[in-house]
Every structure is written in structure tokens, then in C-alpha cells.
Amino acid sequence: MAVEFRVLGEPAVRVDGEFVAVRGARQQTILGILLIEANRLVAGKDLLEQAWTAGSLPSRPANALQTQLTLLRRTLAPLDGVTITWQSTGYLLTVDESAVDLHLFRKLVAEARAVGTDTAAEDLFERALGLWHGEPFGSLDLPWLNALRATLERERYAAQLDFNDVRLRLGRLAAALPSLADLRSAHPFDERLAAQSLLALARSGRRDEALLAYEQLAERLAEQFGADPGPALRELSLRIREADPTPTDPTPTDPTPTERSLSRPFLTDPAPTGSAGISRALSDPVTGQSAEQRIPRQLPAAPVTFAGRVGELARLTALLDRQAETGSTVVISAIGGAGGVGKTWLALRWAYEHLDRFPDGQLWVNLRGFDPSGEPMSAEVAIQTLLNGLGVTPAQVPDQLAAQIGLYRSLVADKRMLILFDNAANATQVIPLLPGGPACTVLVTSRDRLTGLVSAHGAHPLSLDVLSGQEARALLANRLGAQRLAEEPDAVAELLERCAGLPLALSIVAGYALSYPEFRLSVLAGQLRDETTRLAGFDEDPVTGVRAVLSWSYRALTAEHAEALGLLGLAPGPDIGVPAAASLLGRGVEETIMLLRGLERVSLITQYCQSRYRIHDLIRLYAAERAARDLAEDLTRQALTRLLDFAVHAALLADQTISPTRQLIDLGQLDARAQPQSFGDKQAAADWFDVEHAGLLAMQRLAVRRGWHARVWQLAWLLTTFQRWRGYLSESVACCRAALAAALALDDPAAQALAHRILGAALSRSGDNAEALDHHLLALAAAERTGDLVAQAHTHHTIAHTWELLGDNDKALVHATEALRRYQTIGERNWEAQALNAVGWYCAQLDRYDQAHASCTAALELFRRDSMREGEAATLDSLGYLARRTGAHTEALAYYQQALDLRHDLGNAVAEADTLDHLGETWLALGDRERARTSWAAAETMFREQHRTAARERVQRSLERLADKP
Numbered sequence: 001m002a003v004e005f006r007v008l009g010e011p012a013v014r015v016d017g018e019f020v021a022v023r024g025a026r027q028q029t030i031l032g033i034l035l036i037e038a039n040r041l042v043a044g045k046d047l048l049e050q051a052w053t054a055g056s057l058p059s060r061p062a063n064a065l066q067t068q069l070t071l072l073r074r075t076l077a078p079l080d081g082v083t084i085t086w087q088s089t090g091y092l093l094t095v096d097e098s099a100v101d102l103h104l105f106r107k108l109v110a111e112a113r114a115v116g117t118d119t120a121a122e123d124l125f126e127r128a129l130g131l132w133h134g135e136p137f138g139s140l141d142l143p144w145l146n147a148l149r150a151t152l153e154r155e156r157y158a159a160q161l162d163f164n165d166v167r168l169r170l171g172r173l174a175a176a177l178p179s180l181a182d183l184r185s186a187h188p189f190d191e192r193l194a195a196q197s198l199l200a201l202a203r204s205g206r207r208d209e210a211l212l213a214y215e216q217l218a219e220r221l222a223e224q225f226g227a228d229p230g231p232a233l234r235e236l237s238l239r240i241r242e243a244d245p246t247p248t249d250p251t252p253t254d255p256t257p258t259e260r261s262l263s264r265p266f267l268t269d270p271a272p273t274g275s276a277g278i279s280r281a282l283s284d285p286v287t288g289q290s291a292e293q294r295i296p297r298q299l300p301a302a303p304v305t306f307a308g309r310v311g312e313l314a315r316l317t318a319l320l321d322r323q324a325e326t327g328s329t330v331v332i333s334a335i336g337g338a339g340g341v342g343k344t345w346l347a348l349r350w351a352y353e354h355l356d357r358f359p360d361g362q363l364w365v366n367l368r369g370f371d372p373s374g375e376p377m378s379a380e381v382a383i384q385t386l387l388n389g390l391g392v393t394p395a396q397v398p399d400q401l402a403a404q405i406g407l408y409r410s411l412v413a414d415k416r417m418l419i420l421f422d423n424a425a426n427a428t429q430v431i432p433l434l435p436g437g438p439a440c441t442v443l444v445t446s447r448d449r450l451t452g453l454v455s456a457h458g459a460h461p462l463s464l465d466v467l468s469g470q471e472a473r474a475l476l477a478n479r480l481g482a483q484r485l486a487e488e489p490d491a492v493a494e495l496l497e498r499c500a501g502l503p504l505a506l507s508i509v510a511g512y513a514l515s516y517p518e519f520r521l522s523v524l525a526g527q528l529r530d531e532t533t534r535l536a537g538f539d540e541d542p543v544t545g546v547r548a549v550l551s552w553s554y555r556a557l558t559a560e561h562a563e564a565l566g567l568l569g570l571a572p573g574p575d576i577g578v579p580a581a582a583s584l585l586g587r588g589v590e591e592t593i594m595l596l597r598g599l600e601r602v603s604l605i606t607q608y609c610q611s612r613y614r615i616h617d618l619i620r621l622y623a624a625e626r627a628a629r630d631l632a633e634d635l636t637r638q639a640l641t642r643l644l645d646f647a648v649h650a651a652l653l654a655d656q657t658i659s660p661t662r663q664l665i666d667l668g669q670l671d672a673r674a675q676p677q678s679f680g681d682k683q684a685a686a687d688w689f690d691v692e693h694a695g696l697l698a699m700q701r702l703a704v705r706r707g708w709h710a711r712v713w714q715l716a717w718l719l720t721t722f723q724r725w726r727g728y729l730s731e732s733v734a735c736c737r738a739a740l741a742a743a744l745a746l747d748d749p750a751a752q753a754l755a756h757r758i759l760g761a762a763l764s765r766s767g768d769n770a771e772a773l774d775h776h777l778l779a780l781a782a783a784e785r786t787g788d789l790v791a792q793a794h795t796h797h798t799i800a801h802t803w804e805l806l807g808d809n810d811k812a813l814v815h816a817t818e819a820l821r822r823y824q825t826i827g828e829r830n831w832e833a834q835a836l837n838a839v840g841w842y843c844a845q846l847d848r849y850d851q852a853h854a855s856c857t858a859a860l861e862l863f864r865r866d867s868m869r870e871g872e873a874a875t876l877d878s879l880g881y882l883a884r885r886t887g888a889h890t891e892a893l894a895y896y897q898q899a900l901d902l903r904h905d906l907g908n909a910v911a912e913a914d915t916l917d918h919l920g921e922t923w924l925a926l927g928d929r930e931r932a933r934t935s936w937a938a939a940e941t942m943f944r945e946q947h948r949t950a951a952r953e954r955v956q957r958s959l960e961r962l963a964d965k966p
Contacts, residue, residue, distance in 0.1 A: 569623025
């Protein structure tokens with residue numbers, strides 16, 4: 001019986017080529033969700049939230065879900081090897097993943113990228129792409145599917161591009177050209193695709209068509225973005241123009257990193273960081289390059305509107321040339337000036353003109369120094385951002401800020417990179433982020449004069465004033481065309497006067513003029529004149545032109561756009577994504593996109609990357625002022641409530657995706673107009689947290705200001721796993737302190753217990769174990785008052801770990817035992833296994849070997865029964881330690897080898913390095929010095945990659961002792 005499940009198109013089930021009817025959109029949706037998570041447990045709550053929208057939940061949701069699953073089971077019952085079963089907390093669809101087109105597609109693409117020959121790769125790509133039969137999930141209409149569809153379409157497109165490269169290398173030009181033409185119409189500005197198309201045309205003898213296609217692309221880029229084709233594409237066009245018969249292949253863009261495990265076993269992974277090493281976990285699935293070999297290119301898009309600044313651009317270039325000649329020190333240029341004067345535009349324009357001078361990449365961090373929230377980016381978050389840009393995983397990030405800074409400086413020490421720190425508050429914020437070596441170039445923009453950088457670090461100040469009249473006119477001409485300006489010289493002169501030489505004001509005026517080509521410029525000038533007159537005497541801003549232009553442009557908006565801009569001005573955080581914006585505005589995704597695009601057309605917001613929007617801080621301030629004046633308090637309160645509803649529900653789903661066994665909390669009903677969001681895998685959830693982290697922190701501060709206490713502690717809880725994984729120590733402590741204050745204000749003992757517990761854990765990670773223990777004990781007392789056995793068990797578990805860190809294994813064992821007893825009572829089997837392993841570990845530390853062996857063996861049985869491989873590996877490592885302590889070295893060797901294999905397969909490089917260290921000690925005890933040396937040498941390499949200095953030095957001493965005693 002040949003069974004096929006389709007989701008890459010209309011959902012369908014086929015058996016031996018015949019379709020099996022799955023009746024009703026609800027059953028199709030539930031089956032689709034289970035197929036996405038094939039052979040993985042899906043919580044019943046997740047099925048409910050994804051199969052029914054918030055406004056359509058039945059009165060008895062659990063019964064409705066069971067009914068649909070019963071019907072679905074009946075439909076699938078005749079299929080061999082396909083079952084849906086309930087397991088503890090959720091539903092499991094057991095199926096051969098190769099029978100599911102989505103999983104087969106991903107498998108074939110991965111094989112194609114790894115296979116050694118292009119001929120084999122061509123066949124695999126062709127089979128993979130042939131599995132697509134239309135839009136993923138067809139006509140199913142649920143909001144969360146939009147994000148998943150977009151993800152899958154990106155995967156398909158990436159595979160198509162790789163397939164094109166293979167066909168070009170094989171010379172399959174006739175087959176490639178029609179597909180390339182179709183793709184070009186859908187992706188007209190993708191330069192990798194453009195390069196493939198040019199190559200195919202040139203190699204087919206259609207050189208003139210290739211050059212014409214290049215010219216057309218260059219014109220469209222200039223018209224739409226004010227940019228030129230990239231250097232690789234320009235070089236390719238020159239080679240074609242020079243009739244090079246074999247122009248080089250286009251350089252592939254960096255692919256999406258492979259999924260990395262976010263979980264971490266308790267006790268047997270003593271390193272303070274995450275779970276993957278540089279060499280393997282960040283290996284590029286296409287090129288095999290490590291993160292250190294990939295080049296970051298983080299600069300935002302080049303400014304569309306730019307003119308003048310010839311002298312300033314020349315000064316920046318002269319500094320770079322001087323450094324190239326002497327190589328004595330890092331070049332730091334501090335670009336200062338008032339808000340809206342074009343500091344960032346200048347920095348980006350110069351950067352894009354000199355990309356070839358920075359072959360090792362470009363890093364960019366918006367330090368949010370003058371953000372209306374008053375919360376500049378902390379040094380810890382900035383360093384994390386830089387390390388992420390350099391490809392460093394959580395497993396490699398040291399705990400302490402000083403060590404993080406040292407790692408960052410080591411990674412960029414000899415690299416010719418550009419590092420742009422945008423919107424700095426002051427020199428103090430920037431100084432910890434400066435690289436140490438002379439190879440990098442640093443640009444800093446700020447409204448502050450940054451005298452500390454100039455005096456102490458040799459920065460070269462560059463102060464920007466407003467544009468000259470000629471430069472301002474050139475900027476308008478670049479956007480509107482010289483002909484339109486020439487037709488109305490008086491109106492242009494007035495517009496220039498009203499904008500006062502400020503690029504931001506000029507950009508907004510140009511945006512409106514482009515959006516309303518039927519309006520004469522004299523009409524726009526008259527409207528702006530009236531607004532300027534109205535504001536005369538009331539404008540306290542240092543930059544009067546911006547306020548006048550903003551007032552005029554705001555009044556020109558439709559009511560819907562004005563309301564949207566006002567609400568966006570109130571939204572916390574440095575930027576906003578489309579789903580969050582839809583929730584804020586209380587509109588559907590498509591309608592929201594149209595509103596955002598309307599505001600973008602008139603230059604009031606900027607889409608700085610796909611589906612994410614940013615507002616200049618001056619515009620944000622003005623928008624917030626207008627919202628306070630023009631929008632009803634009920635409307636703004638409801639909008640912000642919806643935004644927080646979206647944030648906590650999305651964070652809950654992301655958190656559960658990262659850590660499925662975490663305790664669930666009740667968030668209440670999701671507002672019907674808030675847009676839900678879901679995540680296909682751990683990497684997608686982690687990526688969402690990475691993007692939204694600053695915004696979620698800002699939302700928690702908003703909830704504190706508004707007195708929305710429940711949302712304060714809920715956000716802290718939902719951020720805990722991600723912040724621990726990413727190493728956000730100070731942010732985690734601050735979040736948890738706010739959570740505790742909110743829980744106390746609510747007089748909610750359950751929330752207080754949780755807040756004390758997470759604050760204790762955050763303090764413990766920060767090294768303050770004494771205060772951590774105080775909060776853990778308060779958490780335990782609160783959980784005991786409410787009789788919450790789950791909270792009691794979790795708290796005893798964390799107290800045990802804290803006592804271990806404080807050096808008291810007796811007390812650690814007492815609390816681990818109490819945790820175990822409660823987990824067994826409530827039937828939490830995963831946590832029961834974790835607690836059994838913990839009890840065994842502490843017993844081994846206290847030389848209670850029989851009890852330790854019994855406890856760890858029981859843990860291993862539970863982990864294996866439920867296929868919890870991380871826990872299995874941790875317990876095997878514990879059993880290896882126990883066997884070694886009791887002299888059973890051959891037995892220890894077997895346990896450690898099994899643990900090593902599991903950890904290698906799981907990509908848990910930190911734990912793998914520890915197990916290699918243990919293996920070295922075991923081989924030495926068995927008298928095999930050569931294998932001990934091999935194990936320790938491998939461990940030393942991994943410890944070095946993970947920047948675990950103490951562990952590396954310990955292993956080095958072991959290797960030295962081996963060398964001293966042959």
C-alpha cells in the first residue's frame with residue numbers, strides 16, 4: 001500500500017494513486033498540523049488554537065477537538081503505519097515521513113545540497129520541486145498559515161535557485177531558461193537570480209539579450225531604490241560585454257542556518273552556555289562553511305533619497321585611505337548633527353560606495369540612543385547583536401559581559417570590516433563596543449557630539465549641517481525629476497524654504513509629491529505654507545522644518561492612515577512586524593499591509609527588511625503626540641491591549657516550540673482582532689524571539705506603566721527560556737524583578753511563586769546564588785500555601801541546582817528527592833525522569849552508589865520509553881560518571897560512548913566536549929594512553945571553539961601530563 005500525504009498544494013491523501021476524502025476544512029487543518037509535526041507530539045491546546053480562530057472556538061473546545069480527531073482516525077484507519085495517538089499532553093501522528101510531501105521535499109533538497117555530483121543533485125532537486133502542486137495548504141484559510149506559507153515558499157525559492165546553479169553547471173540551458181524567465185517575473189530584484197539568467201542567456205549565444213536584461217535591471221533598481229546593481233552582478237555584465245565565453249557563476253547568497261537544538265540537559269552539561277559549537281552547528285548546509293567563514297552583510301538598504309554631501313563623503317574616504325597607508329589604529333568617524341539632518345543616510349551612502357574596501361563584511365547596530373521610549377540599547381544587548389552577526393551561537397557566548405566583549409574583539413581583530421553604530425546616545429554607550437585591532441573601520445552616528453570618543457579614542461568628528469539650497473534642490477530632483485521642478489520654480493523655492501534643508505523633511509515632501517502626481521507642486525507648497533503659519537510661535541523643536549512638514553503631511557492623510565500612524569507612534573519597541581501591526585490596528589493582515597504601504601509611500605515609515613517597519617524617532621514622537629490629541633483613549637487602550645495580546649500569545653507558542661515540556665500558563669482569551677502566529681520549528685521560534693526581543697521588553701515596560709500586572713509577569717515567564725538560551729543575563733533579571741513586583745501588586749500567590757522562582761533562576765545564572773536561594777525559598781512557600789504540586793516540584797528542582805552551585809550536595813539531594821516525589825504524584829513523566837537523573841547525580845557526588853545507579857537506571861528507562869534523547873544522553877553520562885567512580889571503567893566507557901554518539905547526533909557540542917573529556921579520563925584509567933590523548937585532543941579543540949577557557953586549560957594540563965610520562 002503506497003500512502004501519500006500532500007500539503008504542498010491542496011491538502012490531500014492518496015493511497016495507491018487514489019484520493020482518500022478527508023472531509024471538512026477542520027479535519028484537513030488538524031491533519032495538516034499533525035503532518036507538519038509528523039512523529040512529534042502536538043499539545044492539544046496548540047491544535048485548538050491553530051484549528052479554530054479565537055472568535056470561532058466552540059463552547060466545549062476539548063470535546064470538539066476529540067470529535068474531529070475521532071472522525072480523522074476513522075478516515076486514516078485503513079492506512080498501514082499511520083496512527084494518531086494521545087500521549088500524556090498531546091497527540092502524535094505516527095507516519096513514515098517520506099510519505100509526507102513537505103518532509104520528503106526537505107529531505108531531497110538536503111540530499112541534493114550534500115551530494116557529490118551535479119548529475120545526482122539535478123535529479124534530487126527535480127524530484128523535490130516536482131512535489132509542489134500549488135500554494136501550500138491550498139484554500140485553507142487560517143491566519144497562522146500565512147507565515148508558514150511564506151516560510152515554505154522561501155524554501156521552495158531557495159531550492160529553485162540552487163537547482164538553477166546545478167543546471168547551469170551541467171549546461172542544461174534550454175531547460176533552465178523558461179524556469180528562469182518565470183522566476184524573474186516574480187522576483188525582479190533578486191540579483192542572484194538575475195546573474196543566473198544573464199549566464200544562461202550569454203551561454204546560449206544570446207549575449208545582446210543578456211546585456212539588455214542587465215540594463216533593464218539597473219534602470220529599475222535606480223528608479224525604485226536609488227541603487228546600482230551589486231559588484232558581483234556588475235562584474236558579470238562586464239565579462240559578458242567583453243565576450244568572455246565562460247563568465248563565472250554567480251556567488252550563492254548565504255543560506256538559512258541549519259536548525260540548532262535549543263534544549264540543554266540538567267546537571268550533566270555544566271557549561272554555562274547553550275548547546276552547539278561553531279564547527280558543526282553553524283555549518284552551512286550548502287557550502288559546508290562554518291560561521292567564521294560566512295561574511296555578515298547587515299547594512300540596511302542604501303538611502304533612496306540622497307544628494308550633496310560631497311565634502312563629507314570625501315573626508316570619510318580620506319580617513320580610510322590614511323588608515324590603509326599607516327595601518328596604525330582603527331578608524332573611528334563620529335558623525336554628529338540634529339535629528340533629521342541625514343546622519344544615517346550619509347553613513348550608508350558612504351558605506352555602499354566602499355563595500356569593496358570591507359571584504360570581511362559589515363555589521364550594523366541601531367543603538368536607539370534617542371528612541372522616544374528613553375531606553376537606549378544596553379551594552380549587553382549590543383554585544384549579543386554583534387556576536388550574532390558574526391555567527392556566534394549561544395553555546396559560544398561567555399556569561400560575563402567582559403568576556404563577551406573580549407570574544408567580539410577577538411573575532412574582528414584582523415578583519416577588514418565596517419562596523420556602523422547608528423543613533424548612539426553618547427560616547428559611554430559606544431566605547432565598550434569598539435574593536436581592538438586596526439583592521440576595522442567604525443562609523444558612529446549620534447545627535448551627541450561624542451567628545452569622549454574624540455578625546456580618548458581618536459575619533460574623527462564630522463558635524464552635519466542642513467543641506468545647502470543647491471543640495472536640497474538636487475535631492476528633490478532625484479526623486480521628482482528635473483522636469484517637474486522646472487515647471488514650477490516658485491513652488492519649488494517655497495518647498496525648499498519650508499523644509500529648511502532637512503533631508504527628512506525633503507524626503508516626506510517628495511514622497512507626497514510622488515504619491516499624488518496629479519497635484520501641482522504649488523498646491524503642496526500652499527498647504528505646507530498654511531501649516532507653517534498655523535504652527536508659528538508654538539514650535540519648540542530645534543528643527544522647525546520637520547514639525548511643519550509632519551503637521552502638513554499628517555493632515556493630508558486619510559482618516560485610516562492617520563489613525564494607523566498615531567497607533568504606530570504609540571507602539572513600544574524599535575520596530576514592528578506585520579502580524580503585530582495588524583493586531584495593533586485591529587485589522588486583517590492584507591488591509592494592514594495596504595495601510596503600511598500607504599504610509600511608506602509618503603515616507604512616514606520605512607520597511608527596512610521584509611515585513612518589518614521602522615519609524616524615524618522624530619516622526620514617532622510627532623505621531624504619538626497626534627494620537628494623544630486626536631484618538632480616543634478607549635481606542636488607544638484597546639489597540640495596545642490587542643498588541644500585548646498578540647505578543648504574549650505568540651511568545652507562548654514560540655516558547656512551547658523551543659521547550660515543549662515547560663509549564664503552561666493561562667493567558668486568557670486572545671482578542672478576536674489580534675493576529676495569532678505559529679512556528680514550524682525551534683529555529684523559527686528562536687528567530688522570532690531574536691527579532692522581537694527588544695519589542696517584547698518594551699511591551700513589558702508599557703505594561704508596567706499601564707498597570708497591566710498580569711501581562712508583566714506573563715511576559716517575563718515567556719521570555720525566560722529564550723533569555724537563558726541567548727545569555728541575556730541582566731535583561732532576564734530586570735524582567736523577573738518587574739514580574740515579581742507585578743505579582744505582588746496583584747496579590748496572586750500562584751503568580752508570586754512563579755515570579756520568585758524565575759527571578760531566583762535568573763539571579764543564579766548571573767552568579768548571585770545567595771539571593772537566588774532566598775527567592776527560591778519564597779517561591780516554595782508560596783506554592784505550598786496554594787497547594788500547587790507542579791510549582792512545588794519545579795521549585796524543589798531549581799533549589800537543588802542552586803544548592804549544588806553553593807557546594808552543598810546534601811541539601812541538593814534533599815530537594816531533588818522532594819521534586820521527584822511530587823513529579824511522580826502528578827504524573828509528569830518527563831520531569832520525573834529529569835528528577836531521577838538529578839537524584840542519581842547527587843547520590844553519586846555523596847558516594848551513595850547503589851541508590852545513584854538505581855535512580856539513573858530508572859531515569860534512563862523513562863527517557864528511552866518516550867524517546868527523549870537529550871535526557872537519555874544526560875543520564876548515560878551520569879551513569880558513566882558513576883561507573884568510573886566505582887572503578888567499573890569498561891562499563892563507564894560504554895556509557896560515555898553511547899552518550900557521545902547521541903550528543904553528536906543531536907548537535908549538542910557543549911555536552912559532547914564534556915563527554916570527550918570524561919572519555920579521556922576513562923581511557924587513561926584503562927591504561928590506553930593513546931586513546932586518552934585522542935579524546936582529550938578532540939575535547940580541547942571543542943573547548944577552544946566554545947571559548948570555555950577553564951575547561952580547555954584543564955584538558956591541556958592532562959595532555960601535558962601524558963606527554964611528560966611516556
